[in-house]
Amino acid sequence: xxxxxxxxEDLEADVSLExxxxxxxxxxxxxxxxxxxxTAAMLIAHEVGESEVGGIADIxxxxxxxxxxxxxxxxxxxxxFERDGEDEDGRVVNVEVADExxxxxxxxxxxxxxxxxxxxxxxxxxxxKGRPKEGFSGxxxxxxxxxxxxxxxxxxxxxxxxTVESLSLxxxxxxxxxxxxxxxxxxxxxxxxxxxxxxxxxxxxxSTGRVRVxxxxxQAETATEFSPGVTxxxxxxxxxxxxxxxxxxxxxxxxxxxxxxxxxYVPESTPIEDLEIGQTVDLAGVVxxxxxxxxxxxxxxxxxxxxxxxxxxxxxxxxxxxxxxxxDIDIGPGDEVALGxxxxxxxxxxxxxxxxxxxxxxxxxxxxxxxxxxxxxxxxSGSNNAGLSSFAGDDDASGDDATDSVxxxxxxxxxxASGDDGVPTDGAETEFTGVVVQAGDxxxxxxxxxxxxxxxxxxxxxxxxxxxxxxxxxxxxxxxDVF
Numbered sequence: 001x002x003x004x005x006x007x008x009e010d011l012e013a014d015v016s017l018e019x020x021x022x023x024x025x026x027x028x029x030x031x032x033x034x035x036x037x038x039t040a041a042m043l044i045a046h047e048v049g050e051s052e053v054g055g056i057a058d059i060x061x062x063x064x065x066x067x068x069x070x071x072x073x074x075x076x077x078x079x080x081f082e083r084d085g086e087d088e089d090g091r092v093v094n095v096e097v098a099d100e101x102x103x104x105x106x107x108x109x110x111x112x113x114x115x116x117x118x119x120x121x122x123x124x125x126x127x128x129k130g131r132p133k134e135g136f137s138g139x140x141x142x143x144x145x146x147x148x149x150x151x152x153x154x155x156x157x158x159x160x161x162x163t164v165e166s167l168s169l170x171x172x173x174x175x176x177x178x179x180x181x182x183x184x185x186x187x188x189x190x191x192x193x194x195x196x197x198x199x200x201x202x203x204x205x206x207s208t209g210r211v212r213v214x215x216x217x218x219q220a221e222t223a224t225e226f227s228p229g230v231t232x233x234x235x236x237x238x239x240x241x242x243x244x245x246x247x248x249x250x251x252x253x254x255x256x257x258x259x260x261x262x263x264x265y266v267p268e269s270t271p272i273e274d275l276e277i278g279q280t281v282d283l284a285g286v287v288x289x290x291x292x293x294x295x296x297x298x299x300x301x302x303x304x305x306x307x308x309x310x311x312x313x314x315x316x317x318x319x320x321x322x323x324x325x326x327x328d329i330d331i332g333p334g335d336e337v338a339l340g341x342x343x344x345x346x347x348x349x350x351x352x353x354x355x356x357x358x359x360x361x362x363x364x365x366x367x368x369x370x371x372x373x374x375x376x377x378x379x380x381s382g383s384n385n386a387g388l389s390s391f392a393g394d395d396d397a398s399g400d401d402a403t404d405s406v407x408x409x410x411x412x413x414x415x416x417a418s419g420d421d422g423v424p425t426d427g428a429e430t431e432f433t434g435v436v437v438q439a440g441d442x443x444x445x446x447x448x449x450x451x452x453x454x455x456x457x458x459x460x461x462x463x464x465x466x467x468x469x470x471x472x473x474x475x476x477x478x479x480x481d482v483f
Contacts, residue, residue, distance in 0.1 A: 002040045022122045049481060054445045055101030057169075059141070061134040066141065067124045070097035070104070071154040072124045074173045078113055079324060093117060095127065096173050103171045106130065106141045106156035116326040126148045165208030167246050172238040178204030178211070179263040180230050181340070181359045185325060186220050202226065203257070203340070204234070204248075205265035210361065213237070215250045219326040221257050228363055243359070267363075275352055276345050282363075283320075283339040283354060284314035288446055290440065291326045311337060311354075320345060320354040322362065329362055333438050334451075431466040432477060436460045442476065443468075458482035 002065030004024055019042075028040045059066045063179040076094040083090050093113040095106045106128060108116040120126075130141040147483035161175045182203040202213040213234060215223055226232060236254035240247055250256055269284035293307040307327035309320050314403050320339060322329065331337065340356065340361035347353025356362055432452045443454045445468065454468045456479040470479040 004037055004293075029222060039249045040105050049055060050297050056097075056099050056104050057101035059104060059132050059139055060189070060276065061132050061139055063172070065129065065144075066132050066236050067127075067129045068099070069125060069149055070099045071156045072096070072120055072122050072126060072325050073098050073103065073156070074122060075116060075120055076173075078117055079357065087359060094172075095120065096171075097128070098171075100156065103137060104139055104141055105172050106146075107135075108143050108146070110149070114141055125152050125153075125154055142345045164204070164206050164211045167211065167239050167248065167462050168237055169241050169246060172236075174234065174235065174239060176206075176248065177261055177263060178206045178234070179265045180226050180228050180232055180264065181205045181338075181363045182228060183211060183223055183226060184358075186224060202232075204232065205263075205267075207264045209264070209267070211246065212359075213247050213248045213257060214240075215251070218252050219250045219254065219256065222431065226256075226258065231259055231261050232256050233261075234237040236355045248463075267340070268337070269313070271315040272311075272313050272318050273294045275354075277344055277346055277352065279344045280341055281310060283313070283342060285317075285337065287331055287333055287335045287337060288312045288317060290332050290433075311339070320350055320356055324358060326356050326360065326362055328363070331362075331364060333444060338363045338365055361439065365466055368387070405439075412442040426430045429469070429471050430477065431467060431469040433465070436464045436466060452477055454479050456482050 004021055024040045028037060031127060045386060055423040056068060056070060057112060059068070073096040075096075078091055080089045080091050091110050091113040093116045096103060097106050097117055098104070125148070127147050128141065128143060129145040130143040132141055134140075142167050147418040161177060162171070164176070164178065167174065167176075171379055177287045180202055180458060182201075184201040186198055186200045189199065191197050198220035200215050200220040202215065202223055204211055205215055224269055233248060234248060234256050236252065238254075240249055267284050270279070272283065272285070275281065288310045289433075290310075291308040295304055295305045298304050302303050305324065307322045307325045309331055310317055311320050311324065320342065324329075326403065338361075339356060340363075342356045342360050345353050345355050369433045389394045432445060432447070432454070433450060434447035436445060438444035441455075443456055443458070443460055445452045445454055445466065452468070454476070454477045455469075456468060456470075458466075458479070460466055467483055468477055468479040469481045470477050472478075
């Protein structure tokens with residue numbers, strides 16, 4: 001057995017003995033006789049071992065070379081460009097390839113570009129060798145060698161449209177249809193070359209989850225055209241990672257367009273009673289109270305703003321601090337909301353508090369009662385949104401019918417104040433105890449099951465438990481006494 005064959009036997013790489021011999025001979029020639037065949041074989045074995053990767057997910061920009069097998073997902077168009085100091089234009093074709101671990105954009109240059117257009121097909125499996133680099137939409141491979149591998153099967157499905165769940169780091173040419181859950185304003189920034197850039201965000205959801213969409217430059221202005229509840233399609237997006245989360249980005253080659261499709265988004269939420277400090281969770285429930293917006297001065301001299309609301313589900317309630325743009329969202333008592341990516345912190349008087357910052361999503365949901373009052377049916381706008389029943393348990397927690405009803409501590413008081421259907425009888429004197437969820441005119445009390453509108457001049461504060469006694473007229477308690 002020759003020295004070359006001995007080294008080859010210990011080599012754990014998918015390369016033929018003939019290819020290995022050729023590489024060793026080239027290495028001996030390159031080194032000008034400074035290395036014999038055994039030394040050159042060991043050097044080649046090291047290089048081959050370094051370049052073989054277990055999957056696309058293992059490819060990193062700092063690698064000198066990567067060898068892998070992947071399936072063709074999509075083939076782009078040939079683009080030409082001028083090379084400095086050369087008369088002939090260069091050509092490039094971007095090919096999206098994937099394996100079970102992820103996907104990557106492979107750039108085919110010049111003669112490889114022509115061959116890619118003429119010979120490659122979607123679904124074809126290729127054996128690729130190339131140089132990884134950091135590209136515009138993540139890691140890219142500049143292809144040096146490629147050949148078909150018809151004997152290898154890769155379990156990756158071809159799809160024109162992705163779901164949130166199917167997104168993976170490095171994926172490009174992504175089309176995704178989703179429901180707009182949240183929108184942001186257009187922000188400008190300075191680039192290193194002195195030019196101005198623009199960026200804005202949307203949050204989209206589908207039946208498999210939700211994702212933040214970052215829109216750049218010309219596409220950034222598009223975000224202002226949409227409002228929560230409409231359905232849009234992202235065309236030719238690419239996936240990147242930020243703070244450990246996947247984001248879908250849209251540049252000048254992509255687009256976001258409103259479409260006439262129904263998309264179901266059902267928020268998954270953590271029960272309030274299960275929350276712990278340090279968690280980042282999704283919450284859902286009914287707004288019990290909403291404080292006015294407050295402004296404050298930051299350490300850098302800029303002005304910030306915050307608004308506190310209290311949200312209740314079937315297991316408990318919690319104060320939610322909405323910061324920045326979130327403080328401007330139109331939310332009031334009785335609204336059903338879904339809160340995404342809120343951070344649980346130690347709040348006032350050792351109570352837990354949820355903080356909703358720039359990364360959070362706040363969606364006001366349309367309840368079944370709202371849909372009915374607007375004449376909605378299965379084809380109406382409410383069909384795209386999840387109602388409170390998805391996350392709050394029983395009907396009592398929502399208080400949908402509570403505005404016009406009275407709950408009393410004693411059976412006798414209930415009988416005298418209400419008819420058989422529980423609706424207060426006008427002119428009947430009643431007494432109601434609850435927490436102040438709205439201060440002002442009128443005062444609104446909530447006892448955890450029902451709410452009562454109270455006409456009173458008494459000075460009460462949000463969160464204070466009071467008892468109002470008086471006469472019910474037109475569903476409102478006109479209080480003679482509040483204590």
